[in-house]
Amino acid sequence: MSATIIALVGNPNAGKSSLFNQLTGLRQKTGNFPGVTVDKKSGTWTIDSNHTATVVDFPGVYSIYPKSLDEQIVTDILANPTHPDYPDVAIVVVDASNLHRNLLLFTQIADLGVPVILALNMLDVAHKQEKEVNAVKLSMRLGVPVVRINARTGEGVEQLKKAVLNHVEQPLPANKLFFDPGDEVAGLITDTKTQYQLANNYLALQYIIQHDGFTFLNRQQQVGLDTIIDKHQFSERKFQADETITRYKRISKIVADTVTQKRGANQPTWSQKLDRILLHPVWGYILFTFVLLLIFQAIFAWAEPFMDAIDSGVAWLNGKLKESLPAGPLTDLLTDGILAGIGGILVFIPQIAFLFLLVALLEESGYMSRVMVIMDRIMRKFGLNGRSVVPLISGVACAVPAIMATRSIGTRRDRLITILVTPLMSCSARLPIYTILIALVVPSKRVLGVFNLQGLALMALYLLGLVSALLAAYVLKGFLKTKERSFFIMELPTFKLPRWNHVGLTIWESVRSFVWEAGRVILAISIILWVLASYGPGDSMEKAEQQVRQQNPTLSDDELQNRVASERLEASYAGNFGHFIEPVIKPLGYDWKIGIALLSSFAAREVFVGTMSTIYSIGDGDEEGVTIRERLRQERNPETGGPMYTPAVAWSLLIFYVFAMMCMSTLAATQRETKSWKWPAVQLVYMMTLAYVTAFATYHFLK
Known part of the structure; x- marks a missing residue:
């Protein structure tokens, strides 16, 4: 039974993903459904010593009539027995506390x-x-096996195994249709079944209604179905x-016959x-703001020691390798290129x-659903x-x-x-740049004695x-036309304690997705940037070093090395590139040195500070931030003789970094989530254009 495929299908928040984790544990993998860029989770379920199955967690849907591309994949597979993910058995997970609504999807499938097989979940909620x-x-009444489970605790999984094994050994005969379209439109169904060699009336109906969205039908077949529709x-x-x-109507009769409810049970629950x-409309937003403050305070407070430890660990390992390995390009590549990446x-x-x-704790508890509901009205105005x-x-x-x-x-x-507008939110990597440049042009004065x-x-x-970000979303809403209607349907689950294994x-x-997907791109570009900064055309770098040593014999060792x-x-390729792009960035008030910093910032925005340190011959030290500010303040413009970092230049740089897409890890994450390089390219072009135009306007306005 190694080839057996089991589909987990159900309404959102019915417990489908919880059951998936119970069945597969850590034997999971992520990927795409064949032929489409929709994430799927699959895993191995060891049913007994002789039987294993591949469990596929389908996107949550309320009906087989989809309202989004993610939901479309469910019908696209279940209507196509030749699809590699077509299930031998579908386990439909239903919420026992809302059986009337959940059974709609079950009857359709x-x-x-x-x-x-029907998995009756959330019986504890129904009992409350x-x-x-x-x-x-x-x-x-349904004519299928029904198993009582608790997806959170794993209760009922053994009975579910028996139901699956019984079906594999002796499949149940086809059940009578809950809704037979042949009773209503016999001619339409007959023509469709005959032309497309179908045996199931309801499947024929889906060919008629959803053929434009079925990826397994070619254009000629879709036109043929349009002809049948016009005929009838x-x-x-x-x-x-x-x-x-x-x-x-039929579900109501089934529920009335199988569910008993005590009088007074309609009293509101504590949830x-x-x-x-x-x-x-008031307290909801106030509480949400308070929760956000707690979250981001925690993120910065908790993550910083670990990030500092990683930085220190990498720096320590880098230093040890340089000490123990012979000097040369391979060592430099390993330490300054690969290890730095x-x-x-x-x-x-x-x-x-x-x-x-x-975020997982908020989702597991049920609070995140409430946040989305109260914010939907505001966010929808911006697309x-x-x-x-x-x-x-x-x-x-x-x-x-x-x-x-x-x-x-x-x-x-x-x-x-x-995805496209999120990088416009100022991330923590921009903070070092903001801090240094603001200190150059904004006096440290207090307003009203407080601010x-x-x-x-x-x-x-x-x-x-x-x-x-909000304005960009509003503009993109006009460009990204789609036939897909934007629905916001949110099932409000009851509040519950988080399941730590799921968290x-x-x-x-x-973490694994970031390291293995986005991480490979970050590493590759880091190596490229190292090569550009470490090598130059011909022997230009050696000549530059020789000239410095000859012209500055009195400098100390540290000053000379800097x-x-x-x-x-x-003299490197990066320096040559800085001179090459200088005509483009000069209208913003920048010179070739700033051009090199802009180039290196594509590795990560915070690299700007380290690059400026090297460019201006500043050594490392405890007071690096202050030293950089002082050195930038002393830098002279060779053309005017005045300060290089005037308010116009500094504010132009600040505005440029607010809008610029200069983070390869973000571009890699966008590619990972969109499954295409098209959208990272769009993101890069529109943000860099916005950065250039606004920085240009800022420089010339303040100049």
Whole structure:
């Protein structure tokens, strides 16, 4: 039975993913459904010593009629027996406390002819609502095995194994259709079954209604179905509405016969009472703001020691390798290229881990669903929806985990817009640049005896990032046209304690995805940048070093080494590139030295500070930040003889870094989440254009 495929299908928040984790544990892998860029989780389920199966966790849906591309994949597979993920058995997970709504999806899947087992989950919630479900009677009425489970604790998994094994050894006969379209549109169904060699009436109906979205039908087959529709003058929307009404009438009878509810059970639960505060139009926003403050304070406070430890560890290892290995280009490549690139990858892990830890706790508890509901009305005006809130706010810490957090956004367009605008939120990597440049041009004075001018300038830059992200989303909404309608349907789960094994799996998947996907790109570009800064055309770098040593015989060893490093950098390919792009950046007030810093910033924005340190022959030290500010303040413009970093130049640089997409890890994360290099390219072009235009305007306005 090694080839057996089991699909987990169900409504959002019915417990499907929890059951998936119970069945597969750590034997999971992530990838794409064949032929589409939709994430899927699959894993191995050891049923017994002789039987294993591949379990595929399908996207959560309310019906087989999809409202997004992610939901489309469910019907696209279940209507296509030749698909590699077509299941031998579909386990439909239903919420026992809301059986009436959950059974709609079950009846549709059963009518497609897919072998079905019903997993009756959340019975504890139903019990708290004083509802009792008779699983035996429900099984008889539905004609399929019904298993009582608790996906959070694993209760009922053994009975689920027996049901699956029984089906494998002796498949159940096809059940009578809950809704037979042949009774309503016999001619339409007959023509479709005959032309496309189908045996199932309801499958034939899906060919008629959803053929434009089926990837397994070619254009000629789709046109043929359009011809059948025209012949019978079939109204898809009206028929679909009538079908849903008919199904619910039959489901109501089944629920009435199998579910008993005590009088007074409709009293509000404690979760519903709490929602009166959390969803309140005033208190809801106040509490959410307080939660955000706690989250990001925790992220910075908890992650910083680990990030410092990683930085120190990489620096220590780098130094040891340089001491123990013979000097040469291979050692430099290993230490300054490869190891530095690996350090740039690892240093993000604490922030990613802590962010997803806190987000997972909010999701597991049920609070995140409430946040999305209260924010949806505001975000929708800008082309986003309630699920965009978490990624945007997370971008203040780091855009990489923030972009990864967009996976919870249902529609592709809303998710794509959120990914494209999230890097406009000022991340922590910009902070060193902001701090140094603001100190150059903003006096350290207090306003009203409370507010520091430099602090207000810093806050203004962060607010500028937020406003620009919302405005960019509004503009992109007009460009990204789609037939896909943006729905925001959010099931509000009851509040519950987090399951730590699920939280751990979430953190592990997030960190692993970053290290192995985005990390490979970061490492590759880090090596490229090292090569550009370490080598130059011909013997130009050697001549530059020789000239410095001859012209500065009185300098101390440290000063001489710093001057040599600066001249070698100017003579390198990176230095040549700085001179090459100088005509382009000169209208912004920048020279070739700033050009090199801009180039190196593509590795990571915070590299700007280290690059300026090397360019201006500054050695490392405890007071590096202050030393850089003083040296920049002393730098003279060779053309005017005045200060190089005037308010116009400094503010131009600040505005440039607010908008510029200068973080290869963010581009790598965008490629990972969109499964395409098209959207990172769009992100790079529009943000760099915005950065250039605004920096140009700022420089000439202040000049």
